Amino acid sequence: MKKKLILLMCAVCAAALLGGCGTGKKNTDEKKESTENTEEKDDAKDEKVSVEYNVDDYVELGEYKGLEISLGSYDVTDEEVKARIESILLSYPVYEDLDKDTVEDGDFVNIDYEGIKDGEAFNGGTAEGAILEIGSNSFIDGFEEGLIGKKVGEKTDLNLTFPEGYQNEELAGQAVVFHVTVNKIVSKTDMTYDRMDDAFVAENMSSQGYNTVEEFENGVREQVTEDNETRKKMETQAAALQKLREVCKVNGFPDGLLEQKIEEYMERFENNLSTSYGMKLEDYLQSTGTTEEAFNEQVKQLMAESLEGDLILEAIAGKENVKTEEKEYEAYKKSVVEDYGYASEEALVEQYGEEYIKSIYENEYILNMVIEQANITYGEQTQEGETPQAEGESQEGETPQAEGESQEGESQEE
The missing domain is CATH 1.10.3120.10 (Trigger factor, C-terminal domain)
Structure with missing residues (x-):
């Protein structure tokens, strides 16, 4: 936003x-x-x-x-630059395929899905190669639970209903069907500053104009x-x-x-x-x-x-x-x-x-x-974001602001 x-x-x-x-x-x-x-x-x-x-x-x-x-x-x-890079890298985890064939609670699964309402795919309800953590409650009720026990390569239909208070009014309270394919089960690890290499930067940061670690560090x-x-x-x-x-x-x-x-x-x-x-x-x-x-x-x-x-x-x-x-x-x-x-x-x-x-x-x-x-x-x-205080003046309590976490885009996520 x-x-x-x-x-x-x-x-x-x-x-x-x-x-x-x-x-x-x-x-x-x-x-x-x-x-x-x-x-x-x-x-x-x-x-x-x-x-x-x-x-x-x-x-x-x-x-x-x-x-x-x-x-x-x-x-x-240099410490500030490294800390900023580490923070950015949290948004680019590394997923590796696992030799596992049945989905369990807590697994990370790579899936394709298509959401259907009234016989037609709805906007924001389709993705390929999406990574979902089972049990994270990222998707609407019943979606993640419906994948537990499914096999890698298996296709399944999930008959679900969006919550009444869903932010997309066109989907709120509506019955839908998700066609889901479980592609694979993967492990997730966070990339770190020390592990990052040119190949990783080129794969994940090229859209931002970075193809090498040096370019990325200079940009940050x-x-x-x-x-x-x-x-x-x-x-x-x-x-x-x-x-x-x-x-x-x-x-x-x-x-x-x-x-x-x-x-x-x-x-x-x-x-x-x-x-x-x-x-x-x-x-x-x-x-x-x-x-x-x-x-x-x-x-x-x-x-x-x-x-x-x-x-x-x-x-x-x-x-x-x-x-x-x-x-x-x-x-x-x-x-x-x-x-x-x-x-x-x-x-x-x-x-x-x-x-x-x-x-x-x-x-x-x-x-x-x-x-x-x-x-x-x-x-x-000084620490980044820290505002100096006048002598004798204590830190104020939280200031009410209208800023907060941005809302999710229109999809099956809550």
Whole structure:
């Protein structure tokens, strides 16, 4: 599944707490912000609710220029490259034929299958040479059990029914027949970095442009380098905003602004769950083992921290009389479309709204200005994905996000 802007939003709001999660327009001349929230009711015009305030009533700016920031090293090491390769290789196990002729629970079997519904093969229900672990519950109920005891070379018909809640509505609750051939029983071993050779790379990685171990390692090194640069940017932003929250003081929030921010976040969160994963909030809570009360508390904490960041950055923008250029904003939108796989800028704007995207851009613009004026040192290597913590600040609990494991394609798998 393509990475959508929600990845950027979560990285910005949860890690860097840049906020921008309100759809407001900043007025730095009057030092006021009008934050708009829209709701669609019975196809009527959107009802806009605004919260107006003087940011100087809520923020006491400290010395935000020349911040002292220390972070780890983002240089790529051989150990990182090896670890990344080992992780990739887990998706390319090696199967070897066994001298065994009867399928048992726990076996890996190589099979051909064709799914038939109403006398015709259905999309996603046919494969040749597929590897299935018996007992893994990868396929719908009855499929794996139906192969136990079958002989290598044997053909069998499995009369099964898809579960009522199956993600493909055309198959949910439907009776089907799978024509299955057991080709062979195999063993499975994971390929390792030390065992990998040119023949293995050519067989498994040629579609990605790699035919030798050297080419594969160089390609992975480039990927790790790009990832480290992205991580460096995000963690630098996170550390800078943390320092801003230490040197600046936020004295409460304008009435109703936090509640509005939470509401807007939840609208986007639930919309992403629905459009990207076909889930409702209650499904998400159940799958993550989170209570609604705990989830709401996490959201409130996240949005409060994010709003603090918003207000501090707005106050700095007002003091510095920051004005962004429309040309730069258009270039920013274009980069988001390219980096996160959107079909067009129109599709991006349709999903998140022009004002919301612009608020993200403006906050990042201001924070980058602060970073340019900061004294930043990069030193010891940090663990990949680990965000540095400010002194005296503990790790936060899990942040509720709409990201998760991608759904399976349309097949007989659950």
